[in-house]
Amino acid sequence: MRDMNSFSCTGYVGKDAELRYNPNGTPVLRFNVAVGNDRYDKKTDQTVKQTDWVPVVLFGKRAEALQKFITKGRRLLVQGRVSIRTYKDKEGASRTGISVIPHLYDGIQFLNAQGPKSEAEATGNPELAEAVDESLADVADDVGGDDPAF
DSSP, X not given: OOOOOOEEEEEXXXXXXXXXXXTTOOXXXXXXXXXXXXXXXXXXTEXXXXXEEEEEEEEHHHXXXXXXXXXXXXXXXXXXXXXXXXXXXXXXOXXXXXXXXXXXXXXXXXXXXXXXXXXXXHHTOHHXXXXXXXXXXXXXXXXXXXXXXX
């Protein structure tokens, strides 16, 4: 049996997605999704509201196409895999980065009433959501560098 790496959440985008390009020229889109994670506190007999911030990263043509739709307050369903990477920061210290990489086809669903509902609708190109961007193969090599995403 193969191992499984699967993640799903619904939540709200905390601020507009940020598009940058890594040293190889690959577009990288980063944003965080606020996920409510309420818990019960036995001591106070109250429900405590807690927010977990989930970092999400998109690469390649998808990143460029979806940037304008991933804006502050937008409610999303994100489905993908968890990526854990280690790298050296500018001072040479080891760091660990954790993020979610959405599935290639509709790993992001737009849940707000306004705007597109899916990646295919957002981009106006269903093939784009299905296609594996050629630059994705290069991204895996870049992840261990000095600044893995940018």
